[in-house]
Amino acid sequence: MLEIKNLHAAIGEKPILRGIDLTVPNGEVHAIMGPNGSGKSTLSYVLSGREDFTVTAGTVLFDGQDLLAMAPEARAQAGLFLAFQAPVELPGVGNANFLRTALNAIRRARGQAELDAAQFLKLARAEAKRLQMPDDMLKRNVNVGFSGGEKKRNEVLQMTMLQPSLAILDETDSGLDIDALKIVGDGVNALRSDKFSALVITHHQRLLDHIVPDAVHVLAHGRIVRSGGADLARALEAQGYAQVIAEAA
């Protein structure tokens, strides 16, 4: 369960989030939509603990814990996963190795036994296959020389391997073709359970055809200006942000 209350955040002196209130109960998927510059990515970074942003007011509880007081790795270990809009390259670091290191760090923090190389590879290969990723993507260096679509699929692979309780997908659909979109959607849907919730940040209705949200929120100027069901996304697609935001005002 994620409970955001009156969240304000700034980069330098410039306020970006201006009072976000949002509750995502366990088992639900919420979509966040909104025009460029409305604060969608900032919200994902603030929730995951990126230090470039300053929280100036508000609270965030994650399963009852004060999320904003936790280090980024502690948030990850507690079950928060961010699928990056622009996944980062790690030259010289093998993808499988990175993933196993991450998985074992998280398992350690949760008091679970670590996976040895053989156990891990078996699991990773099966997941990669399900996401229709070629085997060599596990051997290549993390995101180095990956196409846009490969990077996004790699994020989804990490997500399914790390088994988060809250996933934030920051425009994971951008740059994906129709087939890849379905694969990503299937990846998220496979995780859906009463112990998993997600914040799906997107510009387009089409991802939400695959991942049907329980709620849709429209973000504008750092505030949620309108909330609704899955049909709100379709209305946005038909009418554009300007009208929906104007109606909300």
Added chain:
Amino acid sequence: MPAIAETLNTVRSVADSGYKWGFETDIEMDFAPKGLNTDIVRLISARKGEPDWLLQWRLQAFAAWQVMIEPDWALLNYPKIDYQDAFYYAAPKKKPGPASLDEVDPELLKMYEKLGIPLGERAILAGVEGAGTRNIAVDAVFDSVSVATTFRSTLAKSGVIFCPISEAVKDYPDLVRQYLGSVVPPSDNYFAALNSAVFTDGSFVFIPKGVACPMELSTYFRINAKNTGQFERTLIIAEDGASVSYLEGCTAPMRDENQLHAAVVELVALDDAKIKYSTVQNWYPGDANGRGGIYNFVTKRGACRGKRSKISWTQVETGSAITWKYPSCVLQGDGSSGEFYSVALTNNHQQADTGTKMIHIGKNTTSTIVSKGISAGQSNNTYRGLVRILPRAAGARNHTQCDSLLIGNRCGAHTVPYIESRNATARVEHEATTSKIADDQLFYCRQRGLSEEDAVGLIVNGFCREVLAELPMEFAVEAQKLLAVSLEGSVG
């Protein structure tokens, strides 16, 4: 590849102890008086029971050293060394019997056990049967004396000689006399001259014609005694078509004062011979405030005398307060090749000025240089390299890649390449990059559950991948651990 994950997992336990090799072993020592003069040189030679030609060679080197000036061109800053305030000879009192481990002081054996060196024959054999790992023959040099060399009889069957150089002087005088100083002459430079005058031991390796050495050879150097310099001398000869892989590791106790280490390594490769020389240098680097640590002034040079011969240097330098070291290749034989793969990591107040020299003399000679410098804390890390193409070296080729990684904003990285080409057909390439560990890389790793230090370790190991891949397996794992441990406290 999985080694990194294992590394990161094991680092925690290692890391808590800081420099875990910092213990001191209490062994009765035989010291020569402090200071340096011709009497000391004569005493060392006498203790070793050396022939007169070697004594004369030492005395000439000492005479040369006395009129030489300590080099000051490196980007290193350290107080003047008082060469009279150190011991130049220290040996464990009990005379070691290299033929049998039973004769070695048990305290010594205990120390090597602590260092994780598979010295006892039984331990090695157990390791071989159990894990199926490759055999490694070990020469252990404690302060100034080689205390045990393993697997000598196995090696002897294939004609390979692997023994302390002090024994080689007695048992193979002609070979030693022919090659000693033939690559690094006694008056080559200030520290080489000092070493030539007072060297006490080191390893001698001879691989006869056509023989591929059946196992990795390895020397572990350990400085233990206080106020003592270590001056070892290593000589490796690979005859026509021979090949050998040699590993070298070094540690020292933690002490407040600085200690001097000035080694000389000479390699000779004849026609079609291959020598691979790997170093994991982990001398005590000093504490976080820059107190103590080893001054490491080393001359390493390989001569590719034969056609199509090859010498490859791989080094991982994480220790020492001061590092001054340029493992080089003299490419005399036509078609010979030299390689230099280096990782130099400095943290806290460490200073490293290291690189290589590739001297192209023969036709169609090639050289490859890959240098990875990592600076953290308030350290300074300099790559200094020379590629020289002489007029006869038609078709010579060099490729240099020089990457620096900065951690934090109080450290320095410097790249000083020298290129001299006197043949128009030569091709020389130099690439250099300097980068910082990006915040987004760190954040990406932390978002996946890694601590900041583990993230830095992972990124640094990735940065060094090309070089670590050149190390023999056993050393690669050790090197990865070292890199992570050496970066302790460099972030946050």
